[in-house]
Amino acid sequence: MTPPALVLDGVTKVFDDGTRALDGVSLTVGRGELVTLVGPSGCGKTTALRVAAGLEPPTSGSVHLDADPAAVSFVFQDPTLLEWRTATANVALVPELRGVTRAERTERAHRALEDVGLGDALDKRPRQLSGGMRMRVSIARALVADPELALFDEPFGALDEITRLSLQTLLQGIFARRRFAGLFITHSVSEAVYLSDRVLVMGPGRVEAEVAVPFAHPRPPELRFTPEFAALAGDVSRLLERAGGEPTTASESSPSGVTTARGEPATASEGSPSGVTDARGDS
Numbered sequence: 001m002t003p004p005a006l007v008l009d010g011v012t013k014v015f016d017d018g019t020r021a022l023d024g025v026s027l028t029v030g031r032g033e034l035v036t037l038v039g040p041s042g043c044g045k046t047t048a049l050r051v052a053a054g055l056e057p058p059t060s061g062s063v064h065l066d067a068d069p070a071a072v073s074f075v076f077q078d079p080t081l082l083e084w085r086t087a088t089a090n091v092a093l094v095p096e097l098r099g100v101t102r103a104e105r106t107e108r109a110h111r112a113l114e115d116v117g118l119g120d121a122l123d124k125r126p127r128q129l130s131g132g133m134r135m136r137v138s139i140a141r142a143l144v145a146d147p148e149l150a151l152f153d154e155p156f157g158a159l160d161e162i163t164r165l166s167l168q169t170l171l172q173g174i175f176a177r178r179r180f181a182g183l184f185i186t187h188s189v190s191e192a193v194y195l196s197d198r199v200l201v202m203g204p205g206r207v208e209a210e211v212a213v214p215f216a217h218p219r220p221p222e223l224r225f226t227p228e229f230a231a232l233a234g235d236v237s238r239l240l241e242r243a244g245g246e247p248t249t250a251s252e253s254s255p256s257g258v259t260t261a262r263g264e265p266a267t268a269s270e271g272s273p274s275g276v277t278d279a280r281g282d283s
């Protein structure tokens with residue numbers, strides 16, 4: 001059996017000011033597996049991702065990354081594109097920094113942009129692109145490195161609902177073709193269930209529960225409207241409530257299956273005081 005791409009083993013993170021952001025988090029991401037972390041704002045999701053990426057040392061516990069560090073990609077909520085560069089030149093930046101020839105990196109950037117449906121926008125600058133298109137460029141930039149492990153920190157959290165659903169479908173199709181290992185943070189229950197093989201439910205500082213998602217890849221967008229999908233989303237919502245979080249919307253835990261699949265406003269649980277004060281309460 002090949003080793004997993006990423007293992008966090010009993011990771012605790014206490015920041016200098018005493019905030020205990022993670023309190024014994026263990027998780028594994030297998031090769032070709034996409035794992036989501038769901039939990040309310042402030043429960044430690046970003047910290048877990050930063051520790052996984054080696055951007056932040058754990059206070060105790062260990063991190064094992066079994067991937068070439070050059071093949072670890074990030075996608076954040078802010079696409080962080082360089083305004084003066086075209087879409088192609090933004091995507092080509094990473095291979096450029098690694099000394100790939102101009103012809104080769106342009107070719108690779110074009111392929112990555114075509115993969116995310118931006119074949120018609122190769123020479124556009126970020127300000128000429130919509131929010132969803134900018135996020136597509138950001139995903140293309142992550143894919144151009146041919147990642148073994150891709151880390152996503154609420155990449156779709158700032159997008160409107162329609163755009164968000166179409167980017168979920170896009171990413172799901174890319175994942176089904178490329179099968180990188182992925183750790184994807186979201187506070188949307190339906191996004192987590194649609195995209196991932198396993199959903200890890202976080203409460204303040206801890207992984208409290210895990211839900212396996214058995215649907216085969218590729219997953220059609222209509223999967224979101226099935227009773228099986230609604231049942232799993234309901235399970236995750238209930239576990240989230242029990243873990244000390246709250247479902248992103250009341251409709252997430254509705255048994256009907258129709259409202260569940262509609263998603264929710266991107267910022268539904270932002271600003272909710274519960275997760276933030278809970279995580280700080282330990283300090």
Ligand SMILES: Nc1ncnc2c1ncn2[C@@H]1O[C@H](COP(=O)(O)OP(=O)(O)O)[C@@H](O)[C@H]1O
Pocket residue numbers: 015016017019020021039040041042043044045046047048276279280
């Ligand atoms: N650099 C830091 N210094 C001190 N506290 C931090 C730092 N980064 C995050 N925190 C705190 O750690 C907790 C978890 O934060 P974070 O991982 O960003 O949560 P999430 O991504 O789930 O919203 C929060 O209470 C946050 O305020």
Ligand SMILES: [Mg+2]
Pocket residue numbers: 045046047
């Ligand atoms: Mg965060």
